[in-house]
Amino acid sequence: MSATRPLSLSTRESLLVTPEEVNSWASGSYVPLDATWLMPAANRNPHQEFEKKRIPNARYFDLDKVASQHPLGLPHMMPDSQTFAGACESLGIDRGTRLVFYDTHGVFSSPRALFTFKAFGHEEAVVLNGGLPRWEVEGHPLETEPPSAPWKATYKPLPELDESVIRSYEQIIGNTHFATDDKAGELLLDARSRERYSGEAQEPRPGLPAGHIPNSLSLPFSNLLESHLDKSPSYTTMLPVARLRAAVEAALGPYTEDVLTGKRSLVNTCGSGMTAAIVWLALQELGVKSALYDESWTGYALRKESPVATGSD
Structure with missing residues (x-):
């Protein structure tokens, strides 16, 4: 790797909080939002699970319901201002x-909910690192x-979407021929598994x-997470900052x-955003600031008509 210095660290506060930190806050000073989303193959109903067990005073934020209509029928696309409000x-x-924000995986869909609120300028929002399982494990x-x-x-007032953090299909297509050129182009980071990225695994x-x-x-997003399989229930957390930095540098x-x-600049993509x-x-x-290709793969x-590449390079 040719980089001569590591990725710098932000001086602002982390967007991740622990259960212990949240539990120390005064009751009524915050609202927990369960943003659990599951792949259809999971055959589970996250809203029903929320009704059976949740953090006190939590509400359920449905990422598919709070979404804009897309001509291709894509789920959980960024909502318009009126729908969001x-x-x-x-x-x-x-x-x-x-x-x-929290989810029942630990860290999986809650960052998407946080991204949505941040894109509409809602400053007072964080993710519970470890989600509901860690909250439960820690008593x-x-x-x-x-x-x-x-x-x-x-x-009120009606929020405006920060268009600078979203990329359209047209912008992605216009960028693909220049993304690794020495002079121009945004870098696109694909969060799917390496097998899906390379084409070895079917979608x-x-x-x-x-x-x-x-x-x-x-x-792969899994490179940024730590699994706690020794816990019951098990969960994932975001890696410590030093290890996050190493994983991102390895990809870049x-x-x-x-x-x-x-x-x-960086744009993130995955299977469905x-x-x-x-x-x-x-x-x-x-x-490091970055944007999101909402439609993703x-x-x-x-x-x-979209050009498709295969292989690991």
């Missing part, structure tokens, strides 16, 4: 509400009775070709210095 109001959230209180209906709120969504967007780089390789000096947000959150922890590969 309406979802917040129905959950009793106003612009100043302090939010703690913090749970609610198991049916949840009460949240009060209504007003989310879980029927009918999609295997492979990756030309000139993108592989950074000779482009690390370009990212540091601002010559290259979900786990790309894990990479986004990891980069945020390192003080599903939207890209559904278009028959």
Whole structure:
């Protein structure tokens, strides 16, 4: 690797919090939001699971329900301003509400919910590192009775989506021929497994070709997480900062210095825009800003005209 110095660290506060930190906050000073999302093959209903067990006073944030309609029928796409504000109001959230996102994996879909709120300028929001399983393992209180209906709120003024953190298909196509050129182009980080990236493994969504967007780089989201299989229930957490930095540098390789000096910006992609947000959150922890290709591989590969690359390079 040709980089001469490591990725710098941000001086601002982390977007990750521990159960112990959250449990020390005054009751009523924050709202927990269960943002659990599961692949269809999981054959589970996260909303029903939420109703049976959750962090006290939590509400359920449905990433598929709070989404815009897409011409290709893609799920959990970024909502428009009115839809986003309406979802917040129905959950009793106003612009100043302090939010703690969590999921039942540990760290999986909660970063996508955080990304959504940050993209609309909601500053007071973090992710519970380890999610509901870690909360339970560490002995913090749970609610198991049916949840009460949240009060209504007003989310005003109407927020505006920060378009600079989202990339469209047209922008991705316009960038693919230049992403590894020495003079121009954004670098695209693919959060799917290396087997899916290389084309060795078939896509879980029927009918999609295997492979990756030309000139993108592989950074499996699992490389950024630590599994705690010795716990019951088990869960994942984000790696400590030093290990995050090493994983990101390994993926960027000779482009690390370009990212540091601002010559290259980063865009994250995955299968459907979900786990790309894990990479986004990891980069945020390192003080590196990045964007997200919302359609990701599903939207890209559904278009028959899209060029597809295979192999590990």
